[in-house]
Amino acid sequence: MNKKLVNAVGVTMLAGAFLLVSHASATEEYDVKAFGPKNPIVWDKPVKVVFEHRVHTDNAGLECSSCHGDIFAMQRGVAIQTSQLTMASLAEGQFCGVCHDGDTAFASDTNCSACHIVPDDPIVWIKPAKAVVFYHKIHTDEYGLDCDSCHNDAFAMKKGLAENSDNFTMKALYNGHYCGKCHDGETAFASNTLCNTCHIGVKGYNRMMGGVPHADKKSGH
Numbered sequence: 001m002n003k004k005l006v007n008a009v010g011v012t013m014l015a016g017a018f019l020l021v022s023h024a025s026a027t028e029e030y031d032v033k034a035f036g037p038k039n040p041i042v043w044d045k046p047v048k049v050v051f052e053h054r055v056h057t058d059n060a061g062l063e064c065s066s067c068h069g070d071i072f073a074m075q076r077g078v079a080i081q082t083s084q085l086t087m088a089s090l091a092e093g094q095f096c097g098v099c100h101d102g103d104t105a106f107a108s109d110t111n112c113s114a115c116h117i118v119p120d121d122p123i124v125w126i127k128p129a130k131a132v133v134f135y136h137k138i139h140t141d142e143y144g145l146d147c148d149s150c151h152n153d154a155f156a157m158k159k160g161l162a163e164n165s166d167n168f169t170m171k172a173l174y175n176g177h178y179c180g181k182c183h184d185g186e187t188a189f190a191s192n193t194l195c196n197t198c199h200i201g202v203k204g205y206n207r208m209m210g211g212v213p214h215a216d217k218k219s220g221h
């Protein structure tokens with residue numbers, strides 16, 4: 001056999017063996033009966049929360065029956081439909097709060113980002129000044145702030161509330177409200193400096209929204 005062919009066969013066999021191995025470990029990796037459903041349970045009302053079975057069964061060693069019975073139905077969507085699944089009920093020791101009480105597991109009024117997902121999309125305000133932009137990930141991932149450093153003291157965990165307040169102005173920021181809670185020259189750069197890091201202006205807004213808005217194009221007639 002010529003050497004090139006031997007090599008080619010060898011490589012093919014290796015690749016075949018690798019595929020077999022990786023296939024086997026991929027099927028081995030997740031055992032639904034032992035760990036519960038693989039896909040995370042996601043709630044989106046009113047804010048995004050993720051629940052992972054495996055963290056609780058495989059990692060924390062809980063039995064299915066420690067939740068399925070009294071606390072949760074074995075069916076997605078039941079808890080949220082009761083309208084009782086809120087931070088307040090967790091704090092009263094219901095749902096996740098049966099265990100997330102600071103004793104059995106970390107308390108539900110700490111470690112917000114363990115359960116809550118950081119929003120991807122930037123928040124953009126166009127009132128009163130067009131436009132100001134806020135990026136979650138810069139604050140949470142890059143600067144390590146947990147959700148409760150802004151929610152619900154400086155901002156509600158809901159888009160639009162600040163913008164609809166007459167008080168959402170530079171004066172309020174200078175007085176330590178909203179972004180000014182931190183952007184005071186000590187915790188973060190002061191609000192009376194670097195205007196353009198927060199203000200992207202009309203041009204920046206149009207660029208962000210993907211070019212010239214419809215209304216502007218038609219403004220000729």
Ligand code: HEC
Nearest residue numbers: 033034035036056062063064067072074075076077078079
């Ligand atoms: C720490 C709590 C907890 C444990 C332990 C747990 N589950 Fe769950 N399970 C949940 C929650 C929460 C839901 C979603 C309920 C809801 O949306 O109302 C759920 C939902 C389910 C669902 C429905 C999923 C769907 O897509 O409809 C199945 C099936 C399930 N669990 C199986 C299991 C099995 C099997 C085990 C044990 C290996 C287990 N669970 C252990 C909390 C738990």
Ligand code: HEC
Nearest residue numbers: 043044045046047049085086087100108109112115148157
């Ligand atoms: C153990 C998990 C868990 C932790 C930790 C947690 N939350 Fe929640 N949170 C939930 C669940 C579950 C809901 C209700 C379902 C939904 O809104 O999607 C919720 C809902 C909310 C809501 C919607 C309104 C309300 O009151 O229910 C806000 C706001 C909120 N959480 C803020 C926070 C903040 C701030 C922290 C940290 C101080 C935090 N959460 C920590 C699980 C958690």
Ligand code: HEC
Nearest residue numbers: 050051055060066067071095096098099104105106114115
């Ligand atoms: C039966 C008890 C129990 C219930 C109910 C429960 N948990 Fe947990 N959870 C635990 C334990 C135990 C741990 C591991 C110890 C710890 O992290 O404090 C844990 C850990 C976690 C973690 C940390 C994951 C990580 O990566 O370390 C998250 C997030 C979480 N739980 C979310 C939830 C949410 C959301 C709910 C409600 C839908 C919930 N849990 C309900 C017992 C529970």
Ligand code: HEC
Nearest residue numbers: 125126127128129132168169170179183191192194195198
């Ligand atoms: C830390 C972020 C931030 C910085 C820095 C900042 N602003 Fe603002 N500014 C805001 C926010 C948030 C609003 C309110 C939302 C909106 O108007 O779109 C606002 C609103 C305004 C407004 C309209 C409301 C009012 O107070 O009259 C003006 C004008 C303004 N900024 C000018 C400036 C100037 C000039 C600078 C620099 C000296 C500056 N801003 C720096 C975040 C910032």
Ligand code: HEC
Nearest residue numbers: 047113116117118139145147150155157158159160161162
């Ligand atoms: C540095 C401040 C800051 C931090 C930290 C922060 N947020 Fe926010 N968040 C905001 C601001 C500002 C808004 C917009 C409020 C408004 O428009 O009134 C907002 C809005 C939201 C909204 C509503 C968005 C929408 O599109 O409706 C959600 C959900 C949210 N935050 C979740 C989180 C979660 C989860 C964390 C932690 C992982 C977090 N935030 C950390 C400042 C922050």
Ligand code: HEC
Nearest residue numbers: 133134138143149150154178179181182187188189197198
């Ligand atoms: C809980 C504290 C806190 C709040 C509230 C806060 N920020 Fe920040 N922000 C920081 C910290 C810390 C940094 C990083 C240090 C610095 O740049 O001075 C930062 C950095 C930034 C940056 C620079 C990002 C980069 O590219 O590095 C911008 C822009 C910004 N914030 C905008 C805002 C706006 C707009 C608001 C209000 C909607 C806001 N921040 C509210 C703490 C905060």
